Amino acid sequence: MNIDTVMHHLDIFNNYGYDEETGGINRIAFRHAERLAALKFSMLCQEAGLEVHFDYFGNVIARRKGKDNSLPPVMLGSHIDTVKDGGRYDGLLGVVAALQVVQHLNEHQIETDHPIEIVAFTCEESSRFNKSTLGSKYLIGDLTTDDMKKLTDDRGKTLFHLVDTLKQSMPSDSDIYHKGDLKAYLELHIEQGPILQNKHKDIGIVTHIAAPHRYKLKLIGETSHSGSTPMPMRKDALTAASEIALKVESIAQAHHQEGIVATVGYIQPFPNMMNAIPGEVKMLVDVRGKESESREKVASEIEKAIEAITERREIKAELEDLGADTPVNLNPEIADITEDVCEGLGYSYRFMFSGAGHDAMNMALICPTSMIFIPCKDGISHSPKESVEVSEIEKGVNTLIGTTIELAKKDINI
Ligand SMILES: [Zn+2]
Structure with a gap:
């Protein structure tokens, strides 16, 4: 050679x-x-x-x-x-x-x-x-x-x-x-x-x-003034998104021995400015594993977590399943x-x-x-x-x- x-x-x-x-x-x-x-x-x-x-x-x-x-x-x-x-x-x-x-x-x-x-x-x-x-x-x-x-x-x-x-x-x-x-x-x-x-x-x-199962998630809260909206009255889509990103990480971490990885690789808040509470966020979630069964278990755990977090925070969630490869x-x-x-x-x-x-x-x-x-x-x-x-x-x-x-x-x- x-x-x-x-x-x-x-x-x-x-x-x-x-x-x-x-x-x-x-x-x-x-x-x-x-x-x-x-x-x-x-x-x-x-x-x-x-x-x-x-x-x-x-x-x-x-x-x-x-x-x-x-x-x-x-x-x-x-x-x-x-x-x-x-x-x-x-x-x-x-x-x-x-x-x-x-x-x-x-x-x-x-x-x-x-x-x-x-x-x-x-x-x-x-x-x-x-x-x-x-x-x-x-x-x-x-x-x-x-x-x-x-x-x-x-x-x-x-x-x-x-x-x-x-x-x-x-x-x-x-x-x-x-x-x-x-x-x-x-x-x-x-x-x-x-x-x-x-x-x-x-x-x-x-x-x-390994193959990915991917999601597109739209979170809808309420855009309002960052100065005049008291903390308990907010519906901040970005803090909900942040909590979701952390949860995706911790769920994947708990399953990493099975070859699971999960990532929030894209996040886009609106209106994305200094003095407004973000009323809307778009994010993409990518979950991968070497076996369908364990990956799907994790994917549904993530789906449930998204539901729980958004419900508690009174944020509307539109979860779109982008599909799963084998x-x-x-x-x-x-x-x-x-x-x-x-x-x-x-x-x-x-x-x-x-x-x-x-x-x-x-x-x-x-x-x-x-x-x-x-x-x-x-x-x-x-x-x-x-x-x-x-x-x-x-x-x-x-x-x-x-x-x-x-x-x-x-x-x-x-
Ligand atoms: Zn290559």
Whole structure:
């Protein structure tokens, strides 16, 4: 494995969308820099002797033949887009690492039984359309052109308009992967959390991907003068919101052993001025867990708490359920293979779940899927401060290579 090539490729791709002032990377889905990066990826794949194509949505998929091309491929990859002012590794690492797997196989003239496909997904981040993992959703047939017409960015452009203008190909059923089309999907990603660093582990073997249940809450009290309204006569929506935020925190804290996290990440008071009691607040609540059952228990506990707090404070609450995604179990057999690979290489590892969503959670709906995490400094991601050591990347790519070679063997059944 050539770590210099990996680092060089990371540098090349991070020239697309680099902001000199912030030091952040801006490869926002379907903007110029992100599409150039996708094109560059396709060229590097071609140089590596792969058959490469863009699907209608703009995902890049490249194939290395196996000994038996009637067998379903093992797919590796991640996403090439970033958030605004994102980091250098989120998504990109898994794409560059997938390419390195193929280059390693080429260099060592390793023929695999199953073909290998590598993919650079687009539009994984929700920054532009408030919905994440759209590229992989398209790939598995979970995003139709009608769905694309309903999603708009903050400039009013529909996703459909962007995708259809690019016309990388016609929308086609051959773009869509169904159950049985892939032997497995494997994604290397930075952890985006602090656990591996704190526990001094080289590799995280991901067993579950947590999923959110989200709420929009509108609290309606009474706006009045901050000077002339006595304390007992107030209906302050912001203090109610504050109490709710604290309660959300303490409920989640009590369940953190079950892998629960909950956050009030957005709060907007009205009229939001010095001399008025806030009569209205909008807030967003995000509850996540690795299992539906425990998460739903917590979610209903939070719903009850909101009811109790607003009733006591005589605040009207309009709670809108924004929906719950299903947490995903990843494939335990692949996890065992990765464990063996780590032991063979002398890397420390731990089994863990992912708090963040990934393309892998869509892929898991159609094929056995696994994820490999490497640590990132202080768990910081979605920031120009995102940082990973070269030695950590090297271990991650080696683990990906080892797992892929095993998975691509005909006699390994998962
Ligand atoms: Zn990512």
